[in-house]
Amino acid sequence: MALCIGVMGAENQPLLIKISPNIQDPIKFHFMLHSALDVVEEKSQPLPKTPGSISGADLRELYLGLLYPSSDEVRVYGYCANTRMKMILIVEASNTTLRDNEIRTMFRRLHVAYSNMIMNPFYDVGQPISSKSFHDFVDSMIAAFGVGKLVNPTLYSVEMEYFEDVPTLTGIRLLLRS
Amino acid sequence: MADAISGPSYLYNLLANELSVALYGDLDKTSENMGALTMMTIKDRKAAAAAAGPSSSEAPVDTSASARDSDTVFPKLESIGYQVGQRLIERLTKEHARFKDELDRMKFVCTDLWKYLYDKQIDTLRTNNQGTYVFTDNLFRPLAFFSAEGVDQYYPQSGRFIAFPCGIIRGALSALGIRCTVSAKVLSVTCCVFEVVVERT
Numbered sequence: 186m187a188l189c190i191g192v193m194g195a196e197n198q199p200l201l202i203k204i205s206p207n208i209q210d211p212i213k214f215h216f217m218l219h220s221a222l223d224v225v226e227e228k229s230q231p232l233p234k235t236p237g238s239i240s241g242a243d244l245r246e247l248y249l250g251l252l253y254p255s256s257d258e259v260r261v262y263g264y265c266a267n268t269r270m271k272m273i274l275i276v277e278a279s280n281t282t283l284r285d286n287e288i289r290t291m292f293r294r295l296h297v298a299y300s301n302m303i304m305n306p307f308y309d310v311g312q313p314i315s316s317k318s319f320h321d322f323v324d325s326m327i328a329a330f331g332v333g334k335l336v337n338p339t340l341y342s343v344e345m346e347y348f349e350d351v352p353t354l355t356g357i358r359l360l361l362r363s
Numbered sequence: 364m365a366d367a368i369s370g371p372s373y374l375y376n377l378l379a380n381e382l383s384v385a386l387y388g389d390l391d392k393t394s395e396n397m398g399a400l401t402m403m404t405i406k407d408r409k410a411a412a413a414a415a416g417p418s419s420s421e422a423p424v425d426t427s428a429s430a431r432d433s434d435t436v437f438p439k440l441e442s443i444g445y446q447v448g449q450r451l452i453e454r455l456t457k458e459h460a461r462f463k464d465e466l467d468r469m470k471f472v473c474t475d476l477w478k479y480l481y482d483k484q485i486d487t488l489r490t491n492n493q494g495t496y497v498f499t500d501n502l503f504r505p506l507a508f509f510s511a512e513g514v515d516q517y518y519p520q521s522g523r524f525i526a527f528p529c530g531i532i533r534g535a536l537s538a539l540g541i542r543c544t545v546s547a548k549v550l551s552v553t554c555c556v557f558e559v560v561v562e563r564t
Binding site for chain 2: 195229245246247265266267268269270296297299300303304306310
């Protein structure tokens with residue numbers, strides 16, 4: 186489910202990046218986080234004045250929703266606070282139980298944790314986060330949402346192998362389950 | 364929003380932390396008193412003002428020190444205020460819709476932030492639409508209980524209590540993405556004017 190959580194500062198500097206320990210290629214997630222920042226930037230810009238447009242109403246919200254049209258593997262969600270602190274959450278696409286509302290709640294909880302963390306006088310605003318409680322919180326958030334099967338590295342390679350032999354999707358699903 | 368603006372307890376936690384970190388040891392007694400004064404809640408201040416009535420003769424004693432202090436203590440208090448403002452604003456804007464423009468952010472500082480800090484709003488906000496904003500607070504809380512006897516009694520000393528609020532404004536605005544310089548003037552003992560000049564790059 187939650188594969189990766191990234192927290193970025195006002196100048197887009199990474200404050201904290203946590204990737205689920207089951208992931209084999211964290212570099213890919215770093216790449217996804219960084220490219221997601223461009224979309225966040227774009228979506229959190231003040232709008233051109235088009236009164237009454239639906240997107241206008243949406244964009245007053247801090248939660249930015251799905252950043253890309255969903256791909257096969259992952260879905261990327263974004264959140265940009267008024268202080269330009271950004272949070273990005275990557276979840277598995279296969280997980281259909283996570284609705285928009287749950288993601289929103291996760292972001293809100295993260296934001297509360299962040300605003301609590303920022304009260305720590307030993308933390309300099311805009312520096313990488315070293316607070317243990319915040320790390321634990323993000324860890325628990327990743328752990329609580331687990332890691333599904335498809336991204337499990339061993340199964341992932343199985344899928345790739347069988348893709349050549351069994352062309353139908355149902356075939357892959359069955360093989361994976363067995 | 365009503366939940367977020369519940370009272371200034373966060374402010375005092377931060378103040379206590381920041382003051383002890385920044386002022387620990389390297390300031391003389393006068394400045395520490397000043398820090399302590401700034402930390403009081405409004406209720407405390409009322410009590411202090413009442414108590415300070417008879418002992419007010421102590422206040423002029425530090426005039427000799429104040430000139431020496433002003434160079435080092437003001438930036439220090441201002442930077443403490445900056446830290447506080449920067450951290451507070453994250454919490455206060457958590458439930459707030461995304462700001463539209465600069466004026467929107469200024470309004471937030473004048474209404475919500477000020478209400479959170481001082482239980483009242485800024486009385487007037489004026490701007491020349493070119494990056495200069497003037498906030499006028501006719502009954503600025505940190506100065507509100509000064510006028511013990513005669514309006515001008517503490518006027519010379521009142522300037523030192525505005526460095527910290529200046530810093531808060533600057534910190535809050537910089538966290539919201541507006542880099543600016545803030546200066547303040549005490550017009551009469553209870554009336555304070557803040558001038559915010561936005562830095563254009």
